[in-house]
Amino acid sequence: MNQSAVQLQRHSPNGEKLLFSRENRVAAPSLDTVQQVDNAEREFRRASQSKSERWTLRTPTKRDIIRRLENVSAEDASRLKQCCSSFRVLTCGEHTLRSYPTFRCKKLFCPDCAAERATRLGNQTEAKIREVMKTTSGRLCFLTLTMKNAATLGGGLARLKKDFAKFKRSKKDWKAHIKGYFGAFEYTFNPKTNDFHIHLHLIVLRGKFWNQSDISDAWRDVTGDSFIVDIREIKNTHKGVKEVCKYPMKPADLMTMPDDKFLEVVKMKKGTRMFVSGGCFYNVKLDDDADDADDNIFSKFADLTEGDACPFCKQELFDVLVNRQQHIGLHELNAIPSVVKTNSS
Numbered sequence: 001m002n003q004s005a006v007q008l009q010r011h012s013p014n015g016e017k018l019l020f021s022r023e024n025r026v027a028a029p030s031l032d033t034v035q036q037v038d039n040a041e042r043e044f045r046r047a048s049q050s051k052s053e054r055w056t057l058r059t060p061t062k063r064d065i066i067r068r069l070e071n072v073s074a075e076d077a078s079r080l081k082q083c084c085s086s087f088r089v090l091t092c093g094e095h096t097l098r099s100y101p102t103f104r105c106k107k108l109f110c111p112d113c114a115a116e117r118a119t120r121l122g123n124q125t126e127a128k129i130r131e132v133m134k135t136t137s138g139r140l141c142f143l144t145l146t147m148k149n150a151a152t153l154g155g156g157l158a159r160l161k162k163d164f165a166k167f168k169r170s171k172k173d174w175k176a177h178i179k180g181y182f183g184a185f186e187y188t189f190n191p192k193t194n195d196f197h198i199h200l201h202l203i204v205l206r207g208k209f210w211n212q213s214d215i216s217d218a219w220r221d222v223t224g225d226s227f228i229v230d231i232r233e234i235k236n237t238h239k240g241v242k243e244v245c246k247y248p249m250k251p252a253d254l255m256t257m258p259d260d261k262f263l264e265v266v267k268m269k270k271g272t273r274m275f276v277s278g279g280c281f282y283n284v285k286l287d288d289d290a291d292d293a294d295d296n297i298f299s300k301f302a303d304l305t306e307g308d309a310c311p312f313c314k315q316e317l318f319d320v321l322v323n324r325q326q327h328i329g330l331h332e333l334n335a336i337p338s339v340v341k342t343n344s345s
């Protein structure tokens with residue numbers, strides 16, 4: 001285990017030790033500890049009890065992606081390196097109220113930015129769906145439309161978008177059953193066949209019942225060659241939304257791509273539209289441009305600033321700049337989750 005990770009754990013037998021003090025405010029972080037950070041991250045995931053977090057052990061770390069990127073695009077590699085390398089933390093010394101990175105690259109393939117984006121979009125979307133469902137009747141369903149594998153990501157995506165637009169216009173199929181929809185594209189890469197599998201995950205509000213084989217037939221009519229679809233009722237709105245708002249691409253797929261495909265993904269235009277919505281969910285506008293969005297995930301503390309009193313212990317709050325490794329330490333110390341728990345109980 002990495003030395004610093006050990007120290008962090010020693011500091012926190014019960015997760016309630018002082019994290020920072022005014023005196024030990026950290027100087028600007030350096031980037032030469034990236035490997036150490038990787039180790040600390042791996043250790044943190046390993047210690048975690050959640051199955052999904054253990055699974056991410058097998059996925060490449062940000063460092064692996066940066067290493068690969070360095071051979072392809074030095075500029076993108078350096079942005080990815082800077083992304084989330086330091087964080088501003090608002091703390092009283094005991095409680096962490098807000099933390100956000102000083103720089104985000106907002107790249108589609110950045111694991112940090114993808115995770116942030118998935119959380120933010122999921123929260124926004126779930127709230128809006130619940131709002132619409134108050135006044136509109138129907139069954140909330142999870143619908144997946146798939147496309148035959150495509151040689152290029154851009155080509156496959158363009159084709160799926162075009163066919164979906166056509167599909168929505170059909171009066172006897174789509175319009176007769178679906179009151180509203182929103183969704184996101186997802187890509188996987190198959191190294192054996194060297195092509196992309198692109199599909200569209202949708203949450204739809206279904207009026208009249210529409211069975212899977214009829215959807216499949218209708219989808220084949222539009223695409224000519226693709227007919228694999230899946231529809232199921234959503235029992236848990238939160239889980240359904242999470243499924244749609246998850247990462248568009250698994251980091252593991254990035255590592256199995258040959259250079260030309262990897263380059264295509266890396267160079268994909270910023271702002272390439274990843275989301276669709278319409279009908280009664282027309283207002284579910286997925287704001288994918290986080291340029292001016294606050295990265296702070298604990299928005300209930302968004303109004304607090306330096307000098308205010310900590311809502312938990314009344315000590316004065318101060319801002320501190322921490323590096324990535326120390327930020328992982330914060331999670332390891334369980335400081336952030338414990339604050340959230342305290343507040344909701």
Ligand SMILES: [Zn+2]
Pocket residue numbers: 080083084104105106107110111112113114
């Ligand atoms: Zn990033």
Ligand SMILES: [Zn+2]
Pocket residue numbers: 092093094095310311312313314315
């Ligand atoms: Zn406090």
